[in-house]
Amino acid sequence: MDGEQAARWAAAQEGVPVGADLVAAALRQLEFLAAVDRRRWLYEGPLLDRAIRRYKACWLPLLAKHTQAPIVDGPLVVPLDCEWIWHCHRLNPVQYIRDCKKVYGRILNNDNVESSIGIKSKIQSEKVWKALYPEEPFELGYTSSSETTMDVHPGATEGISYDLISAVKRQSSFYYQVGTPTMHDQRFLVEALARYKGFLYLIKMNQDKGVQRFRVPTYDVDLMWHTHQLHPVTYCKDMLKLLGKVLEHDDTDADRSEGKKLDVGFTETTEQFESIFGARYWKAGCMYRGNMPSPVTSTPQIFNTEDGNGSDICKAHNDLNVLDITFVELYLQIVDIKNLPSSAVPKENVYVWFTKNQSDMFISDGGRLDISTVTGKTGASLQCEPTGELILTVMVDQASKKPEPIGKVSIPLQHLTGPDSKLSFEWWFELKAHGGHATSPPVSLRVAASATVPSSAQKVFSMVRAEPFSLKSCLLPYSIKDQKMGSSTRFLYDCGTELIRLQIRKHKVKNAMACKRELVGVLKSRKQHLQLAEFRENKWMLKNSNLSISGSTDGSMLDLKGDNQLIKLYQGRKLEYERKCCKCHSEDASAVTAVRFCAEHPYGKAVALLDTKSRLIMVNEDEFLLPWITISFLFMYADCQEGVELISSAVVQKAVVSGSDTAIISEIHTLEARSAAVAPVLCGTCSTALGGEKVTAGCKTDHASSGACPAAVASGEDGHAESAGCGSGCGGGNCGPMVVEDSKADNAKTGGCGSGCGGGCGGGGGCGTLLKASTMTGECQAMSKSGGCGSGCGSGGGCGTVLNSKATVRDSMIIEGSKAWPRQLAVVPVAVAVAAPWSLKAPRPAMPSLVDVVLAAVAAAAP
Template sequence: MFRPCFVLPRHSIHCVLHPPLPPCINRDSRDSSRGDRVRSASCLSVAQSLSGGSEPGGRKKMDAEQESRWAAAQAIGVGEDLVPAALRHLEFLAAVDRRRWLYEGPLLHRAIRRYKACWLPLLAKHNEAAVADEPLVVPLDCEWIWHCHRLNPTRYIKDCKRLYGRMLDSKNVRSSIHAKSKDQSEKVWTELYPGEPFELEYTSPSDDSVYVDDGTAGGISYDLISAVKRQSTFVYQVGTPNMHDRRFLEDALARYKGFLYLIKMNQEKGMNLFRVPTYDVDLMWHTHQLNSVAYCNDMLCLLGKVLEHDDTDDDRAEGKKLDTGFSGTTEQFENSFGVRYWKAGAMYRGSLPSPVTSIPQIFSTSEDDSVSGADKAEKHLTILETTVVELHLQIVDIKNLPSSIPEKSVYVWFTKTKPDAFIRDGGRLDISTKTGKSIGAGFQCEPTGDLILTVMIDQAYFGASSSSKKPEPLGKVSISVEELTQHDSKLSFERWFELKTCGAYAGSPPVSLRVAASCTVPRQAPHVLGMVNVKPCSLKACLLPHSIKDQNMSSWTRFVYDCGTELIRLQIREHKAKSGMALTRELVGVTKSSKQPLQLAEFTENKWSFNNSNSSITLDLKPSKDGCINELKYDNKLIKLYKGRRLAYELKCCSQHTDDTAAVTAVKFSAEHPYGKAVALVDTESEFISVDEDWFLLPWIAISFLFLNSIGKDGAKLIEGAMAQKAETVEPDTTVVSQTVKGGAAGATAGSAQCGACGTAGCGDMVMASDKAGHASYGSSVTASDKVADSKCGGCGSGCGGGCGVSVVTMSYKNGHASCGIVAGGENGHVESAGCGSGCGGSCGGNMVIESSKEGNTESGGCGSGCGGGGCGSMAIEGSKAGIAKSSGCGSGCGGGCSGMVVEGSKNGHAKSGGCGSGCGGGCGGMLIEHSKTSCTKSSGCGSGCGGGCGSMVMEGSKMRHAKSGGCGSGCGAGCGGGCGGMVMEGSKMSHAKSGGCGSGCGAGCGGGCGGMVMEGSKMSHAKSGGCGSGCGGML
C-alpha cells in the first residue's frame, strides 16, 4: 500500500526576492552543521553567484557553494529556542481544539471582546510594572485571540502602538495550560474586572455582560474573526506525532533558517515573488512570531524590516499563486542548498475531515482509562503488533553511467527485502535530473528490512528491434530502512550510493546513485482483519467449498490478519437456560489458546449485552440528531457508532462517494477528544475491520460480527432473523475451512486518496508519485510513468465506489488516473480497463490485475461495467501472459464478492470471460484458478444471470483443450440459484468439456446447492453435461 506524503502546504508569504536560481546539475551531501543554532550578532549579506556545470570541477564547485550557503543559513540568529517553544505551541493548539466553540459563534465574539477590553489593558499594565509576583497567566480564550493577532506581526505592532504607544511583549507571561498556579493572576483579574470570570467555558453565557472599554475595543482594526477562521485548521495539519518529535523539530528549525536565507538572498535583488513554506517550516515560523519582540528584532537584523506573514491565500488549484509559489520555492531551495524541500510528515494532509458533532461531550475527569480490566476472552488473544512509517523516496541523480547507455533509458525499480504488510511488490521511480522533474514516491511501509534500488535499462530506447525485450538491470544498492527510522537517526538523508553492477556491466566503473529519503516517526499501525465465514465439513463433503449452504452445519466467522494468522473466531449459538427449558442466545468466541468457547455477549430484552461492560446494542438502531446509531459506555469515555466512514476514515472525494452505507465508524469521546476521535471501522460489504486502539479490539470484533450477520441492506437496522439460525459449537480442530479474505490491509486505508477518473479518494493507494506538487491528497498510486504502454483506464472507471484495495499503478505523471488496481499495469501493451469499469461499487479487495498484461492486451482485467464491488478479491492476477483477456474479472452487472477469480487467466490463449458474466450475483469464491493453460476459455466462470455463491468452480478448467463452460457458464445461464459447490475440479484433462458443472444441464431454473458434481468430468473424452440436467433441484 502506498500513501503520498506530499501536496501543497497552506501558508505563504509575499516578500522581495530575486528570480529563481538556475538549476544545479549535481548535488552532494548535506552540511554537517545542519542542526546547529548559532546566534548571529550582525545581519547577513549574501548575494552569491552560481557557477558550475557537468564537468567534475564544476560539480565540486557547485557542491561547495551549496554547502557554504547552508552553513550561512544556519548562522541566522533566532532570539528564542524554538524547539521547546514549538512543543509548547502544539500543546496550546491542542487545548484550543478541545474548545472548538472558540472557532466560531457567540462565545468567539465574547472571547474577542474580553481580549480587547480585558486582556490587552492588563498586559499593558504588566509590561510597565509587574502586577504579580509570579508570571502573569493569560486566560485560554484571550490567549487564542492574542495568538491569532500576533500571527500578523505588522498589524499587531501597528495596533499596539496605536493603543499603548509600544508593542506589548509576552515576556513574563504564561499560558494557562502551562502555569503552575493561577491564583495571583485570577486575583488581579477579579479586582480589575469584577463579575467577569477568569476563564471562559462552554457553559458560560454569551451575552454582553463583559466589561467593555469602547475606546480600547475600537482601536483594533484587524479582522480577528477571519484570522481565527484561518488558523482553526492549522492544528489539523501539524497535530501529528512527527511534529512532537524533537529530531523532526530540530530539522524543521534548520529548514526554517534555510527558508529565511532564501528571502534574504532574494530581497537584495528587489523582485516581488511569492514563497511558500512546508508545514514544518510554517510551525517554526508561527512559533517565532509568537515571541513578538524577539521576532521583530531578528527580522530587523536580517531584513531591515518585519517580515509579513500572509496566510490569506488558500487556493491550491494548478497555476494559481499558491501552486506556482510553492513550485518556485521548491526549485530555489533545492538549487541553493542541494537538499530536498519535500519531506515526509511536513506536507499538506488534505482538508479537515467533516466533524460528527459541534457539541462537545463534557467529562468530569481528564483520565482516559482503557477499560477496568481485561476479561477472560481478551487474555487469550494473541495480538500481532505492526509498526508503520510514511516514507518519501526520491532518486535525485546518477553519475558514471556507461557512455553506451542513454541517460533517459534508465530508471529505478524499488522493492523491499522483508515481507511487508504495506508493500507487496514495489514501484518505479525516474531520475529527477534526467527528467527535469522533481518527483518522488510517498508510501507506507514497516520500518524493517532494506529497500533494494535496482537501476534498470529500458530496452525500448535502443530501437524497434529491441522494444520487445525486458528491461535489463544495470546494478543495485541496498538501503536500510531501520537505520533511517531508529531512535538516534535524523529521519532523513540525502547522499550518493555506489551500485553493485551486474550482468554485462559487472566490470564497468562503479555507477553512483544519489538518493533522498525521509520518513515519519514510527507508530503502531491499525489492526486490520478480514472476516471469513467457515463451515465444518463431514468427510464426505470436505472437498467441497464453503459456499454450499448446509443448514445442518454450524457456521463460524474467523477474524484473520492480512498475513493469514487467525486471531479469533465467533459464533452465535442457542443454549438452554439453567432455570428451565427456555432457549437463550449468546455470542461466543474461540482462540487457539482457549479450550472452550468464551461468552462475549448475550441476547436479552431485545438487545445484545456485552460482557465486562455496561454496553449493549439494541435491535432498533434509530439515528440520533447527530447521526449516531448506538452508544457504548465505558469508564471515562463514550463510544458512538455512526453509519459511513467518518473523521479519519472519511473518503475525501466527490459527492458520489460520500455516502458509504456499508461502513460503520466507531468514534471515541473523552476529555482528550470531546468532539470525537475515530478508533475503528467495519466495512460490512468488503468484510474487514480496522481498529486503532488495542483495548477496543475485542469489543469491536464482537460488534462487527453482529453488524455483519444482523444488519439489513440499508445498513440501518439489526435484523433478528439473521441471528436466529441455530448453531452448534464445534471445536476449531474439527473444522475444514474454505476461505476467502475479502478485506485485508488494503481496504482499511484511513486517509484519503485520489480516485482515478473522478479525481478523489478511497480506492486504496493512489498517486504514489506525481510530477505535480499539489495534486495528491494522501493516497498513493501512480508510482512510475508508463513509458511504453498506454493506460486508458488503469484503475476504476467513472462511478467507482472507492475502497478498492492495494493499488500501485507503476508510475504515471499528471495525467495518469488510477484507482482500483494494477501493480504492473502494462509493460509493453495496452491496458484499457485493468481495474474496475464504469459503475464499479468499489471495495474490490486486494490486488486486481497485478500483472494484467505482459505482452498483450487486457481490455477489462478487473470488474466490468456495473460491478457491485464489495471484495472481488485478487482478480486477474496474471490476466494474460501472451494473449488477450477481454474480461478476466467480472462482467457487466456482477454483484461483487467474487474472490480470487482468474489467478492465472490465460497463459498462451484467450480468455474472454474468465470471471463472472453479465448479471452474476457475486460471492463466487475462488473461480478459475487456472482456467486455461494452452487454449481458449470462453466462459469458465458464471454466465449471465448466475445467482452467486458458486464456490471454487473450475479449479483447472482445461489443461490442453477448450472449456466453453467449465463453471456455471451457459449452464447456469439465466436463473442459477448459486451455491453450486466445487463443480468441475478438473473439467477436462485431454479433451472438451462443454459444461463440466451445471453446464447446459442446469440450463434454466437450477436451484443451486449441486454439491461436488463432476469432480473429474472427463479424463480422455467429452463431457457435455457432467453435472445437473435441466431443472435440477440441487443437493445431489
Template sequence: MIGWRILMCMIRYNACWLPLLAKHSESRIFEGPLVVPLDCEWIWHCHRLNPVRYKLDCEELYGLVLDNFDVVSTVEGICGRQTEEIWNKLYPDEPYNSDLINLDPEDISKRTTSLAKYTKYDLISAVKRQSPFFYQVSRPYIKDDLFIKEAEARYKGFLYLIKKNKEKGINRFCVPTYDIDLMWHSHQLHPVAYSKDLNEALGKILEHDDTDSDRTKGKKLDVGFSGTTKQWEDTFGTRYWKAGAMYKGNAPSPITSSPFSSSKNCKKVVSSKEQLHDNLLQDRKVVEVFLEFVDVKNLPDGQEGSLFVLFSKSQPDAFFEAKRRLSILSKTKEKQVASFQCEPTGELLFELMSHSSSKLSLRKSPKALGSAAIPMQDYLDPVSKLYIEKWLELVPSSGVMSTKPILLRVAISFTAPIPAPYTFQLAQSRPVSKNTCFFNLPVKPQQAKSWTHATDENGTRIISLQMRDLKNAKNVENLGKEVAGLMESGETRTLAEYMENGWSFMDNLWLLHRPSKSKNDGHIFELTGTKTIKIFSGRKGEYELRYHLKQGNEMDFLTAVEFSIEDPYGKAVALLDLKSNLVSAKEKWMVLPGIILAFLASDIMKKEGYEGIIAKSKDLEVVDTYEEIERNDLNGAELSRDVGITKKVVLSSGGCGSGCGSGCGNAVRSGGCGGCGAGGCGGGCGNMIKSGGCGSGCGSGCGGGCGNMIKSGGCGGGCGGGCGGGCGNIIKSGGCGGGCDGGCGGGCGNIIKSGGCGGGCGGGCGGGCGNIVESGGCGGGCGGGCGGGCGGGCGSMVGSGGCENYDNMKKSSGCGGGCGGGCGGCGGDILDGKCGFSEHLNEEAHNMNEEAVAAA
C-alpha cells in the same frame, strides 16, 4: 468553533483576556504564571500569527506589545485556580470557563456593541484560516525531537533565502513546507523575541501571509513554491521536499458542531480483558518515505536510451509490497518524488534500468545496469537520521562492463516511526450440512452455533466471537445474551454481556448503549469507559469518502469518534465497514473494543432492518442448523458477498420454467424450478432458497426434497429424479444435476460464477450452462435431453427471467423446452409472471432440443 462560538470567543478575548494580560504585563498580579482559557488562547494564537498587525494593535490599545512571558496553556495541565480567582474578581458576570454550547445570539450582539477596546483585525477569518493548518501539522511524528530539530535548521535556511532575495532585490514569494511553517508559527507566538530576531536578520518584521490558499497550477502559491524549491536546492544542494512536511489535502469536515464538555474524569481501570491486546497483537510501526533519484555517474561507454530506477523493499509488508519506477532528475530535468508508507524493516532496493530508444529495441525488455540497497534499520532503529542524500555505488549486473563503479545519487527522507493502524476482516463460519441430500425431511442437528473470526491482513486469526444464550436467562430482548471470545490458545472467555442499560465490555471496562435524546448530536451509539467514544453512521473525520477510492453506501459504515479535552470536536479512531466486514483501528487500545463493537453493531442493525450481514467464511467448519437457514431468508436480507445477489431478485409467480404449465410458485418463497414432462413441480418443490432445489427428471418433481438450493444442493435431474448423487452446493460447486440417474452430472459449474446446470440424458438444465446471474439461466446444448429443463441456450435468469426469447429478452421467460417440458401453458417472465413465449419460439426450442438429443 464556528459561527456564534467564534464570535463569543473573540468577545471574551478582547474584553477579558487582553486587559488581564496587560495588567499582568505591567505588574505581576500574583506569583505564578497566568493560565489562559482555551477559547481565548486560540484567538490569541491566531492574532499573533499576523505579527505586524498584532504589534500595532497592542501598542494602540495598551501602549506595549503583550508578550507570552509568564503565560501557560490550559492543556499543559498546570493548575489555573489563581488565574480563575483573579478572573472572577475582574469579570464577575463572565465565567472563566465559558459555556460555548448554550449561547444566546441576542446577548452576544449586545456585548459586541459594548466593547470598549478591541482589535479591528478580522479574527473570525483568521481562525477559519488556521483550522486547516492545524490539521496539516496534527501528526504524531511532528512531535519527534529529531523531526523538530531538523525543522528548526530548515527554518533558518528558509530565512536565509529570504535575506538573500532581499539583498539581491529579488521579489519572490517564498512558500515554506509545513515543518518550516510550524517553526515560523512557533517563532511568531513569542512576539517580542520574533520582532527582535527578524529586525536583526532582515531589518524589519517579516510578515506572514496566510490569506492565499489557492494551490491551482500557475497561481501565486504554486509558482512561489516551485521557485522556493529550485532556489533551496540550488543554494544548499539538498532536497526541499521532505516526508511529513508536505500538503496532505483538505481537512475533513467537522464531525460535530458542538464541542465536547464533560465534568466526568474517566479513571483508568486495570482489566485482564484489556491486557488481551498484548497477547493478540504485535506492535507494528509505519513510516512515511519520500524518495528521489537526483543524478547518476560513470555510466558504461556507449550507453544509450532512457534511464530509470526500479525500487522495492526486501521485506514486503502490509503497506508497501510493490515494485515501482521513478525517473532521474539530472536526465529528465523534471522533478519526480515517490511518496509511500512502509514498515521500518528490511532494505530499500534500487535497480538502475536502461531502455533503448531505437525502433529495433522498442519491444525488448529494459536492461539492468546495477543495483544497490539501503538498510532502513541503520537510520530508524533507533531513529538516528530522518534525511539521507548520498551517492550509492551500484553492484553491476551480469554482462555490464564499466571502467568505474556506477554511482546513483539518492535522496530519502523519513518520518519517525509511529504506531501503525490495524485492519481486520470479520468472517462468519456458515457451514453446510453434509447430509442434506440424503434426508427426505429437514432435520435439526444439535450443535454449537457458528463463530465469527477476526483475521489480520495476512489471514492470521486473532480472535473468534460467538453470541450465546446464558443458562436460566430471561428471554426479554437481549437479556441473557453474552459474547464469548475464543482465544488462540483455545481458551474461551466472556468478552461482553448484555445488561439492562446496554452491553458491558471486558469486565465493565466499556459500556455500549444508546445516546439519550437530549444529548444526541447525530451519533447512534455511545461507548463509554476509560474514554468517551461516540459511534456515527457513515465515514467521518479522516475516514471521509474522498480519502478512499472505494465507493459505497454511507449507511454501510460506522465511525468511532473519541471526544476529549484535547479533541473537543472529536477524533476518528476506528472505522467499521459492515458491508465488507472490515474493522480499521488507528491505535492498539481500540482494536478489541472495535472488533466487539462491529460484531454487536452488525447484529443490532440487522435486527433493525439493515441488510449488510457478516460474510460467510470459505472455510466451513460447523454443520448448519435449520434455524440459521430461516434467519437468512432472502426476503429482508442480502446474501453474502460470495453469492452477490441482492434481496428479492425473483419476486413473484414463476420458478425456473414450469414443465407442464403449472407455474411452480415463487422461486424465492414457495418453489424451485419445475421438472419436465408430466412432472411439473412434482410433490411440491419447496422453497428454492430454503428447502429445495430445481425440479427433477421425467416425472418425479423435486425428488424427495433436494435440500437448500443455496446452502446444500443443486437441482435433481434425470430419470431417477431427486438429488441424485449429492449435487453439492449450487452456489459453490454445481448447478442442476444431469445424467441418467440424476445427480450433478456433467461436472456442473458454479451456478453463480461459472455455469448453471449440468447435462446428460436425464435432462435438468443441459450442458454448459451460462452464468445464471450474468449470462443465462439454465443452459442448453446437447445435454437438454428427454427431461426438458432449460434447453436451447437460456437467457439471464435475472435480466430476462430464465430462458431467452430471441425476439424480446424481457418478455420471454421460464426455462425452455425439451421433449416433455417447455414452458407449457405459462412460461411467463420470471419477474412478473406473465406468459410470454410465442408459439414460434416454443416450436423452435422444441426442435432444437430434438436435434440436441439426436446428436447426443
C-alpha cells in the same frame, strides 16, 4: 550539496537570527493548539465573539499593566480563550504591532506570560483578574453565556482594527495539519528549525537582488514561522536585523488549484530551495494532509474528568494474540546518477526499481522511480514497515527486450528511522555491479529519503464465514437449518493468520421454553473460549467489556457507553475514515464508523470501521479490537429470524426464505448496500488528483492510520498540484486503501486499476480499495484471475466490482466466503462460486446438480 551549496546552507544556519528557543516553544504551541481543538466553540459562533471582546477589553489592558510592572509574583497566566485570540492576532505580526502601538504605544510582548495549560498554579492570576473584572469569569467554558458582563475599556476595544474573526477561521485548521506524532519529535523539530532558517535565507537573497517572490513554506517550516511570530518583540528585532523590515505572514490565500498563487509559489520555492542548497524541499511528515475531515457533531461531549480515555474497555484484550505492526510514511527520490557507461547505456533510458529485502505488509513488489535530473520528476510517497532494507536496482529500458538490471544498492531503513537518525538523508551510493556492467569508477546513485516517526498501524481483518460441511449440503438443496449448524466467522489478517473465530451457540435452559443464546470467541492458538455477548431481554449485551449497548437519539445508530467515555456508531465513513478525494464518497451506506468521545476527544475520534460489502473491519485502538469484532459480527450475522433487533430502532434483519428453500434474502434496513463494489474506490477524477505519474507498486491492505495511500504515489512534473500553500505538499494523498491480489501466486493475475481508472493508479496512486485474494493452490490458481478495475473504468464514477474474493484451501476443502465444498468435488462449480462472495443481500448461488458433482468427481480422479 556541492561546496557552494554547503557554504550557503552554513551561512543560513549561522547568519539568520532567531532569538528564541523555537524547538521548545513549538512543542508548547502544539500542546496549546490541541487544547483549543478540544474547545471548538472558540472557532466560530457566539462564544468566539465573546472571547474576542474579552481579549480586547480585558486581556490586552491587563497585559499592558503587567509588561510595565509585574502585577503577580511569577508569570501572568492568560485565560485560554484570550490566548487563542492573542495567538491569531500575533500571526499577523505587522497588524499586531500596528494595533499595539496605536492603543498602547508599544508592542505587548509575551515575556513573563504563561499559557493556562502549561502552568501548575494560576491562583494569583485569577485573583488579579477577579479584582479587575469581578463579573467576568477567568475561564470561558462551553456552557458560558455569549454575553460579556462588562466592557471596562471600550476605547481599547475600538482601537483593535484587525479582523480577528476571519483570522481565527483561517487558523482553525492548522492543528489538523501539524498535530501528528512526527511534528512532536525532537529530531524532526531540530531539522525543521534548520529548514526555517534556509527559508528565511531565500527571502533575504531575493530581497537583496530586488526580486519580489511569494515563498511558500512546508508545514514544518510554517510551524517554526508561527512559533517565531508568537514572540512579537523578538520576531520584530530578528526581522529588522535580517531584512530591515518585519516580514509579513500572508495566510489569506487558500486556493491550492493548479496555476494559482499558492501552487506557483510552492513550485518556485521548491525549485529555488533545491537549487540553492542542494537539499530536498519535499519531506515526509510536513506536506499538506488534505482538508479537515467533516465533523460528526458540533456539540462536544462534556466529561467530568480526564480519565477513561479508552484503556481497560475490554477485559479479555490480553488474551488475543494481536500482531503489532508499525509503519512509516516514506518520501523517496532518485536525485541523480553518475558514471554510467554512456556509450552503451543512454541516461534517458535508465530508471530505478525499488523493493524490500523482506516481507512487508504495505509493499509487495515495489515500484518504479525515475531519475529526477533526467525527467524532472520529484519522487514517491509510500508507506512501509520500518524494518529491513530498501533495494534499489538500476534498470535500463530496451526497445525490443525486457528491462535489464545494471546494478543495485541496499539501504537499511534504520538509517532513516533509528533512534540516532535525523529522519532524513541525501547521500551518494555506489552500486554493486550486475552481470557485465562493471565500470570504473562504479555507477553511483544520489538518493534523497525522509520518513515520519514509526507509528502503530491500524488492524485490518477480513470476515470469512465458514459453514460446516456435510455431503447432504452438496447433494440436496440448501436450507436454513443447514446454515445454522455450527457456522462460524473467522477474522483473518491480510497474511491469512487467524486472530479469532466467532460463533453463536444455543443452550437449553431448565424450566424455560426458550434457548439461551451467546456469542463465543474461539482462540485457535490457545484453544480457549471467550464469552463475548449474551442475548437477554430481547437484545444482545456485551460481555468481557465495560461497554453497554443503548439506543441513540442524535442521528447515530448505536451508543456504546463506558467509564467516562462514549462510542457512537454512525452510518458511512466518518472523520479519519472519510474519503477526501471528492463528494462521490461522502456517503457510503455500506460502512459503519465507530467514533469515540472522551475528555481528550470531545468532538469524537474515529476508532474503527466496518465495511459490510467487503467484510473488512479496521481498528485503530487495540483496546477496542475485541468489542468491535463482536459488534461487527452482530451487525453482519446475528440470527434475527424471530424478529429480534440488535438494539431497538438500530439494525433489523429479517430472514425471508424462498418457496423452494434454496435462497436466503436478508434485509438490513439501516445498512442497505447501494454499490456492487467490494469497497468504495476512487473515481477517475480522484485517481489523478495528486498529479504526476504514479509509481507502479505492489500494495497491500490499508494498514495506515488515516486512510492515506498505502503504497506509492509519485509526484511528477505537475505533482505539486496539491502541494502549495502555507505548509503545502500532498504527502500521501489520502487516496484510501489499495488491496491487490497476491502476485506471488503462480497464476494469480489482476488487472489492478488497469488503464481505465482515470489516469491509472499504478500501485498506490489511485483507485481506492481492492479486495486482495489469498494465495491459492491447485485448482484454485486457475480461477484466481481478477479483472480489478480492468480497462472499463473510464474516468467516471468508481471502478465497479472486484470479483475476486478470499479463497483458501484448508482441511481438504475450499472455503470461499460462506461456502464450503469438498475439494475433489469443487473443480467444476468453484468457477462459479469464486466469481463473487455470497452476501446476506443476494441469493446464494445455486448448488451443482448431482450430475455435475459426479462428473467433477470423475474428472478429479482421472490420471
